[in-house]
Amino acid sequence: MNDQEAFAIAVEEAKLSYSEGGVPIGAALVSKDGKLIGRGHNMRVQLGSPIHHGETSALYNSGRLPASAYAGSTMYTTLSPCDMCTGACLLYGVSRVVIGENNTYLGGEAYLKQRGVEVVNMKSQECQDLMEKFIKEKPETW
Amino acid sequence: MNDQEAFAIAVEEAKLSYSEGGVPIGAALVSKDGKLIGRGHNMRVQLGSPIHHGETSALYNSGRLPASAYAGSTMYTTLSPCDMCTGACLLYGVSRVVIGENNTYLGGEAYLKQRGVEVVNMKSQECQDLMEKFIKEKPETW
Numbered sequence: 001m002n003d004q005e006a007f008a009i010a011v012e013e014a015k016l017s018y019s020e021g022g023v024p025i026g027a028a029l030v031s032k033d034g035k036l037i038g039r040g041h042n043m044r045v046q047l048g049s050p051i052h053h054g055e056t057s058a059l060y061n062s063g064r065l066p067a068s069a070y071a072g073s074t075m076y077t078t079l080s081p082c083d084m085c086t087g088a089c090l091l092y093g094v095s096r097v098v099i100g101e102n103n104t105y106l107g108g109e110a111y112l113k114q115r116g117v118e119v120v121n122m123k124s125q126e127c128q129d130l131m132e133k134f135i136k137e138k139p140e141t142w
Numbered sequence: 143m144n145d146q147e148a149f150a151i152a153v154e155e156a157k158l159s160y161s162e163g164g165v166p167i168g169a170a171l172v173s174k175d176g177k178l179i180g181r182g183h184n185m186r187v188q189l190g191s192p193i194h195h196g197e198t199s200a201l202y203n204s205g206r207l208p209a210s211a212y213a214g215s216t217m218y219t220t221l222s223p224c225d226m227c228t229g230a231c232l233l234y235g236v237s238r239v240v241i242g243e244n245n246t247y248l249g250g251e252a253y254l255k256q257r258g259v260e261v262v263n264m265k266s267q268e269c270q271d272l273m274e275k276f277i278k279e280k281p282e283t284w
Contacts, residue, residue, distance in 0.1 A: 044206060045206075048205050048206040049202055049206065050201050050202065050204065050205075050206055050207070050234070051193060051194075051198045051201050051202050051230065052193075056193045056226075059192050059193050060191055060192065060193050062192065063190050063192075064186060064187075064190040064191065064192055065192070082229070082233050083229035083230070083232040083233040084198075084226060084229040084230040084232075084233045085229070086229050087224070087225035087226040087227070087228050087229025087230065087232075087250065088193065088225070088226040088229065090225040090226075090229075091224050091225040091226045092192070108229070111253075
């Protein structure tokens with residue numbers, strides 16, 4: 001699975017969350033050898049959960065795997081990762097984080113780089129448009 | 143609720159997890175004005191979840207609260223927080239982290255301090271003994 005394919009899954013998850021009335025942030029986790037480990041989206045609204053963000057939901061949906069399964073993986077996420085998701089990527093040895101955009105929110109990218117994680121910004125207008133639409137429609141939720 | 147009372151809840155949660163066959167790490171989150179917001183324990187074994195650690199379970203069990211509810215809160219945890227839980231504390235504006243011990247595992251304490259969070263180490267022999275017993279009994283789980 002290449003970057004475009006994996007990132008498309010993250011975007012699909014973000015749209016799914018939007019369609020559920022939730023925060024439109026999605027993620028996909030792909031192993032070092034290019035296999036999809038997990039995919040998910042923000043579940044703050046859907047589950048009433050403060051810990052199920054896009055990235056952590058992708059991890060949650062991957063189930064309980066040995067540490068080696070995550071080592072060297074790539075996390076695709078439609079939005080710059082918050083501090084918690086930044087830390088989750090570090091904990092599980094994610095070595096690349098591919099983000100959709102960081103104009104609507106700038107998370108822990110600098111800290112990821114400081115800790116040796118590669119960060120790639122896809123500068124996706126689609127992701128930005130979706131977030132802006134959501135923030136405009138539900139400012140109290142964002 | 144004072145430090146001793148809140149920390150006792152975190153230890154109680156750690157023991158509960160141990161009794162369930164899980165990783166014996168517990169946490170309690172107390173608001174700025176001293177009220178218990180949430181309590182929980184590591185659920186890696188119980189739920190097969192990579193994101194339900196002690197601290198994140200306490201957050202999860204707090205439900206979905208406004209950001210103001212967490213601001214200035216104290217996270218009590220029986221073990222030094224991993225990168226993910228460190229980030230979760232930063233995301234939710236926890237201003238103090240009280241840990242049981244950091245001899246069996248040293249997490250993101252330095253980064254918490256760097257970001258302005260106070261870190262207090264209770265140097266609890268009880269927490270350390272419980273972790274050591276668990277690691278000895280289930281090295282493959284830890």
